[in-house]
Structures are given as C-alpha cells and as structure tokens.
Amino acid sequence: MTVRSGFDAHPNRYRSVSDYRDLASTYDASCRRIGYIRSAAVNALVLQPGQTVFDVACGTGATLLELACRVGPRGRVIGIDHSPEMAAIARQRIAASDARNIELVVGPVDAVRITDHADALLFCFAHDVLQSAASLKNIFSMVRHDARVITVGAKLIDRWWAFPLNNWIRWRGQRYRTTDRGLARPWEPLRDYCPGIRVIETFHLGTSYLAEGVFSGNISAHSRMPHIT
DSSP: OOOOSBSSOOOOHHHHHHHHHHHHHHHHHHTGGGHHHHHHHHHHHOOOTTOEEEEETOTTTTTHHHHHHHHOTTSEEEEEESOHHHHHHHHHHHHTSSOOSEEEEESOTTTOOOSSOEEEEEEESOHHHHTOHHHHHHHHTTEEEEEEEEEEEEOOOOSGGGHHHHHHHHHHHTTTOSBOTTTTSTTGGGGGTOTTOEEEEEEGGGTEEEEEEEOOSOOOOOOOSOOOO
C-alpha cells in the first residue's frame, strides 16, 4: 500500500473529510485497541461537575458519554468534528443514551463558532488538528484561562533502533491523518498556548502518548505551522 500522508505535507481537510466518509462505518471496530488510552485521557482531564469540555475531532463520539458523566447534568460536552458521517454515528450513540448535556458541532475546526467557553479541552487522536495553526487559534479563542488541556495520539520513537516501528506507525496511521508533520512530537504546537505542556504517559511501546497542559490565556502567539488546506 502506498503511504499517502507525507512527512512534511500540510494537513488536508478535504482529503480528511473524504477519508472519514469511507472510514466511518468501520471506524469503531478499527480503534478498539485504543479504548484504554481514551479512558486515560478522560481521567487526566480531572473534570468537575458543571464544567464545559470540548472534545475536538470527536469522531464517532467514543469519549462523549463518559465526558458527559464526569461533568454531570449541569455541565456541557461539545463534540467538534468536520466529518458528517462520523458525527452521524456520534448522534446515534448520544440518542441511545440518557445524556442530555452533549452538543455536536459539525464543520471545519478552524471556522466553528461556539458561544460557550471551555473549561477543558480534549484532543484525542487529532493529529491533523494539532498541526493546523488556524484550527488551534480558533479553538483556543473559545477556551477559558487556566483550562486543562489533554492530548493523546500516535508518535514516532526517538531511538535509532525504532526505524521498523516508526515505519509501521506511518503506515498504520495513513488512514486516519493526512500528514506526518510533527509526528515525532505531536503535542509541540500546543506549547504556544500551554507553555508547560508535557508527556505524562506513553503506551504501545512508546508509539502513543498522553500529554497534559494548562492554557495560559495567550491566543496571539505566532505559530510556524501551516493552515489546513
């Protein structure tokens, strides 16, 4: 199979929407192995009752119900995704539950507008979003100062002996992301907004990570990253 996600390519929204149109029906089955990582990310948010949390690139909504449980009936969970097909599955998941505090926003992450401000942010396997300066700037414009930020996803291993594993990571992820830009340290673009962001846990022999940070309140930082095309 030809690898379609280039190491230095810009994130491509249109290709991503097309890819997830094809992936949606089998996405949950293909991601069973990351269920415990998603749970670790939700735990790391340390959500409090009444808070508002954004689940950025929420996909089929695998974490939405647990987030809703953590913030309670007075809290709000807002899932954001640019794939209508993935969001449709998330809506089915929500409709089959008792949750009444979840809202889905479907559209480009660099353009969505939400009236509420988030007390916490979750980026769960949202690599393309992390590599888009426009998407991050837009999302953080709707986040409260001192909001807790958690990101999890795949990463390369910075060891000479990891060449075969790194090739596998690139090959395996080509269905889920449109670029390998920043894959060595995917959380770094968040440093403009969360200066102290750090990896607190790794999984899958170091090929997946969980990083935590706190929003400094700065949304004017200049980023060297390209916008999603």
